[in-house]
Amino acid sequence: MLLRPVHDSAADTSAVRAIDAAAFGKPLEGREAARADVRTRRLAAADQPGCWFAEEDGAALGVALSLKREGLWGLALLAVRPEGQGQGLGRTLLDHALSYAHGCLRGMIVASEDPRAARRYHAAGFRLHPTMALSGRVDRTGLPATGGIPVHLGDATHFDLLDSVDRRSRGAAHGEDHLALLRTSDELLVADTLGGSGYCYRLGGRVMLLAATSRRVATALLTETLARIPDVETADVRSATAEQDWAVDVAMAAGLTAATRGYLALRGMKPPTHYLPSGAYL
Numbered sequence: 001m002l003l004r005p006v007h008d009s010a011a012d013t014s015a016v017r018a019i020d021a022a023a024f025g026k027p028l029e030g031r032e033a034a035r036a037d038v039r040t041r042r043l044a045a046a047d048q049p050g051c052w053f054a055e056e057d058g059a060a061l062g063v064a065l066s067l068k069r070e071g072l073w074g075l076a077l078l079a080v081r082p083e084g085q086g087q088g089l090g091r092t093l094l095d096h097a098l099s100y101a102h103g104c105l106r107g108m109i110v111a112s113e114d115p116r117a118a119r120r121y122h123a124a125g126f127r128l129h130p131t132m133a134l135s136g137r138v139d140r141t142g143l144p145a146t147g148g149i150p151v152h153l154g155d156a157t158h159f160d161l162l163d164s165v166d167r168r169s170r171g172a173a174h175g176e177d178h179l180a181l182l183r184t185s186d187e188l189l190v191a192d193t194l195g196g197s198g199y200c201y202r203l204g205g206r207v208m209l210l211a212a213t214s215r216r217v218a219t220a221l222l223t224e225t226l227a228r229i230p231d232v233e234t235a236d237v238r239s240a241t242a243e244q245d246w247a248v249d250v251a252m253a254a255g256l257t258a259a260t261r262g263y264l265a266l267r268g269m270k271p272p273t274h275y276l277p278s279g280a281y282l
């Protein structure tokens with residue numbers, strides 16, 4: 001087996017997409033595929049020492065993509081083709097990606113329900129927090145009012161505010177990841193009041209990332225985001241741990257269904273309370 005860095009190139013981006021599709025048994029399509037490609041190129045360019053392919057006879061069998069932001073290390077993707085699974089490739093890829101975590105006190109992974117992944121992350125010192133997926137058609141009549149917190153559309157002029165919210169809520173700014181998130185979302189909603197601030201990215205029915213400095217603002221942002229999901233789309237809120245009970249309250253009021261799915265794997269930190277992570281940029 002040979003390990004080599006992932007490059008910011010069209011060829012490596014399609015190789016990552018092919019491994020992802022084979023490992024998860026479902027090819028990404030449309031805007032989800034475009035979003036994954038933007039993530040791959042962004043991380044290969046900005047975090048190359050954290051992005052690795054495992055190759056066998058010249059063919060890429062597995063991939064790890066990780067990032068480092070202000071003392072926080074995050075794993076954006078770990079995937080091995082089915083024919084290569086269970087032979088230690090995942091362990092080797094994770095070890096290499098983790099060597100990029102040097103100097104980071106905190107780590108975050110939005111983990112799938114695969115027991116092999118859970119085993120790997122636990123062995124690497126991550127604590128597993130079970131997460132809920134909240135989904136379904138939004139019942140607008142059940143949604144609460146936003147509690148007098150004004151929520152408005154945001155753009156790149158809000159990035160400094162977003163970084164400040166990130167530092168308060170997850171302990172590290174997203175920096176230029178915000179540009180990638182903005183490019184690959186339908187909209188960015190922002191709340192900035194004397195009582196607190198926050199933001200939320202939405203793509204179709206999916207809540208991509210939500211961060212806030214208070215429960216009230218987080219609740220208002222999720223409420224407004226769900227209210228804006230087009231009728232044809234299914235709402236999809238992921239990675240809520242028990243600490244995000246405010247998100248469960250909003251989702252239940254909106255008629256969504258809760259199911260347990262995967263883990264938020266954390267090292268050196270507790271689940272950020274007013275926060276719903278992005279799997280790609282965490």
Ligand SMILES: CC(C)(COP(=O)(O)OP(=O)(O)OC[C@H]1O[C@@H](n2cnc3c(N)ncnc32)[C@H](O)[C@@H]1OP(=O)(O)O)[C@@H](O)C(=O)NCCC(=O)NCCS
Nearest residue numbers: 023079080085086087088089090091111112114115116117
């Ligand atoms: C998760 C994944 C990346 C792991 O890669 P891998 O090469 O298969 O993993 P490894 O062979 O290095 O390690 C697997 C570990 O799980 C253990 N394992 C295998 N089957 C298991 C099971 N059913 N339950 C628990 N542990 C299991 C193995 O014994 C091994 O642990 P050990 O090294 O301590 O003995 C890979 O299986 C995969 O791509 N899965 C589908 C996509 C996915 O869910 N990715 C994770 C996203 S967060």
